[in-house]
Amino acid sequence: MRARIQYGGWARRPSRLRRRAFAGALVLLAALWFGTSPVAAAGETPGSCIVEKINALEFGGQRGAEALHVLEETAATHVDVGAEEKFASFEKKLAGCLEAPNPIIPEVTEIIWGGIAFVVLLALMQWKLFPAVKRGMDRRAEKIRDDLDAAETARTEALEVKAGYEAELADARAEAGRIVDAARTDAERVRADLVARAEGEAVEMRQRADLDVETAKRQALSDLQSEVSAIVIGAAETVIGQNLDHDAQVQLIESYIDDVGSQN
Amino acid sequence: MSSDRVSSYAEAFVSVVQAEGDLAAAENELFAVAQALAGSDELRETLSDRRIPAARRQQIVEDLLGGQAAEATVALVSMVVAAGRGSDLVRIIETAVERSASLRNKAVAEVRSAVALSDDQQQRLAGALQRATGKDVTVKVIVDPTLMGGVVTRIGDEVIDGSVRTRINQLREAF
Numbered sequence: 001m002r003a004r005i006q007y008g009g010w011a012r013r014p015s016r017l018r019r020r021a022f023a024g025a026l027v028l029l030a031a032l033w034f035g036t037s038p039v040a041a042a043g044e045t046p047g048s049c050i051v052e053k054i055n056a057l058e059f060g061g062q063r064g065a066e067a068l069h070v071l072e073e074t075a076a077t078h079v080d081v082g083a084e085e086k087f088a089s090f091e092k093k094l095a096g097c098l099e100a101p102n103p104i105i106p107e108v109t110e111i112i113w114g115g116i117a118f119v120v121l122l123a124l125m126q127w128k129l130f131p132a133v134k135r136g137m138d139r140r141a142e143k144i145r146d147d148l149d150a151a152e153t154a155r156t157e158a159l160e161v162k163a164g165y166e167a168e169l170a171d172a173r174a175e176a177g178r179i180v181d182a183a184r185t186d187a188e189r190v191r192a193d194l195v196a197r198a199e200g201e202a203v204e205m206r207q208r209a210d211l212d213v214e215t216a217k218r219q220a221l222s223d224l225q226s227e228v229s230a231i232v233i234g235a236a237e238t239v240i241g242q243n244l245d246h247d248a249q250v251q252l253i254e255s256y257i258d259d260v261g262s263q264n
Numbered sequence: 265m266s267s268d269r270v271s272s273y274a275e276a277f278v279s280v281v282q283a284e285g286d287l288a289a290a291e292n293e294l295f296a297v298a299q300a301l302a303g304s305d306e307l308r309e310t311l312s313d314r315r316i317p318a319a320r321r322q323q324i325v326e327d328l329l330g331g332q333a334a335e336a337t338v339a340l341v342s343m344v345v346a347a348g349r350g351s352d353l354v355r356i357i358e359t360a361v362e363r364s365a366s367l368r369n370k371a372v373a374e375v376r377s378a379v380a381l382s383d384d385q386q387q388r389l390a391g392a393l394q395r396a397t398g399k400d401v402t403v404k405v406i407v408d409p410t411l412m413g414g415v416v417t418r419i420g421d422e423v424i425d426g427s428v429r430t431r432i433n434q435l436r437e438a439f
Contacts, residue, residue, distance in 0.1 A: 229439030237412075237432055244413045244428065249379045256415040256426035257385065261392030263424075 025124060049097030057090060059083070270352055274359035277340050278367065281360075284336045287368060288402070291361050293333040295372075295404045297341055298357040300328075311350035318346040365402050373401040374418045378411040378427070393417060396424070 059067040060074070068090070074080050075087035106114070244252075281290035301308050307328075311321055322342045329338045344353050365372045373393050375381070381389065386403050393401045397419055408416075413428035 225439060229436060233432060233436045233439070236435070240428060240432070241412055244378075246379070249413055252414045252426070252428070253377065253379075253381065253385055257389050257392050259426060260389065260396050260417070260424055263396040 022128070028120075046097050050094055053090070053093050053097060059086065269349075270355050270359055273344060273349065273352070273356040274363055277356065277360035278363045280336055280340055281364060282367065284334065286334075287364050290334060290337055291364050291372075291402070292404070293329075293337045294340075294357045295361050297329065297333070297337070298354050298361070299406050301354050301357075308350070308354070311345050311353065313350075314348055318348070321345045321350065361404075368402070369400060370402040371397070371399040371419055373403045374406065375403050376406045376408040376411060376416045376418075376427075378407070378409055378413045380407050381405050381415075389415070389417075393419065393424075397422070 054068055055064050057064065057067045057071070059071040062070050071083055071087050071090065074083035078084065277294070281287055281294075284290065301311070310316065310324065313321075322345060325342045325345050326338060329341065341353065341357075344350065344356060349356070362372050373390070375386075375389065381403075386405060390401055390403045393399075393403070399419070401419060411427040411429045412432070414426045414431075416427045416430070417424045
């Protein structure tokens with residue numbers, strides 16, 4: 001059964017046998033790791049080292065702790081120089097047990113076990129981890145590549161859109177410029193028309209005002225003339241009426257008869 | 265009222281007056297009646313008002329003309345008023361006077377004067393009009409003080425105006 005690969009990582013659904021084999025390998029790797037620690041590889045601790053040194057001590061026909069007791073009493077008497085030297089040498093050995101191991105250079109056995117563990121771990125990683133990591137990295141790289149391609153595509157599209165927008169903006173600016181020019185031209189034309197119309201209306205108003213003034217003047221003169229004539233005629237009528245006596249009436253009638261008679 | 269009806273009434277007037285004999289006197293009486301009606305809107309409207317009983321209108325005519333005109337003249341005017349033709353009475357009388365004058369081979373000259381004309385003046389004016397128009401005219405004088413002075417004569421459609429009023433009006437129009 002092939003592992004189902006998920007985007008951004010990997011997930012494996014191994015069989016039971018394969019899971020067990022993988023778990024056993026992990027237990028073995030842990031045992032090797034913890035069983036080959038530097039202390040275990042050396043096979044001794046400071047206490048065990050001291051015990052070992054004491055058990056290995058021989059003096060005065062005694063062995064072990066008895067030998068150490070005899071050696072200590074003998075050396076304390078300062079009679080036996082050899083005993084003092086041996087006791088001093090034994091103290092140095094015990095001091096050597098208390099000294100710490102070299103922090104830089106490990107023990108040989110530790111190097112061996114560590115090397116074995118490293119090789120096993122490297123093999124396991126080479127077998128299982130690296131391909132998965134490589135696939136993950138490949139997928140990630142592929143994803144990044146796809147993302148970069150998509151980003152590039154989007155950038156290209158954005159650039160195209162931007163170019164389109166810039167073109168539209170340029171067109172809009174050009175159109176706006178044309179509109180502004182047209183509006184300015186229209187405004188200028190309207191202004192000129194308004195000015196011409198206003199001037200025409202002003203001239204017309206002036207002419208009309210002059211005409212009105214002239215008409216009013218004529219009307220006033222006519223009214224005045226009518227008033228004067230009415231007054232004059234009324235006065236003349238009154239004077240004539242007062243002066244038309246009988247003789248004047250007779251004279252008018254006679255004059256009328258003479259005029260009618262002369263019209264043949 | 266149509267002109268035919270006016271003419272018919274005028275013909276009747278002339279026939280009756282001619283039957284009575286004195287056309288000239290009847291003309292003068294009818295002419296005076298016409299002038300009286302023309303000069304009084306109230307009288308003309310009263311005689312034309314159909315709401316007033318005919319007998320009342322006839323009584324008014326007889327009261328006005330009784331003793332001042334021939335009975336035939338009064339009867340003719342009363343007849344027209346009773347017939348409800350009072351509004352046409354002036355036209356009927358004018359037409360009748362013109363026809364009566366034409367029967368006597370004369371033209372009617374309506375003479376308006378600010379003062380009354382003497383007989384001599386009327387005769388000399390009639391002679392002057394005859395010479396001016398070539399017609400034998402009979403003068404009907406109407407005293408009209410509104411003329412102020414002078415004379416206005418109308419013969420048919422012809423008018424000879426020598427009044428002071430007309431001169432003053434011409435002077436007013438000239439201003």
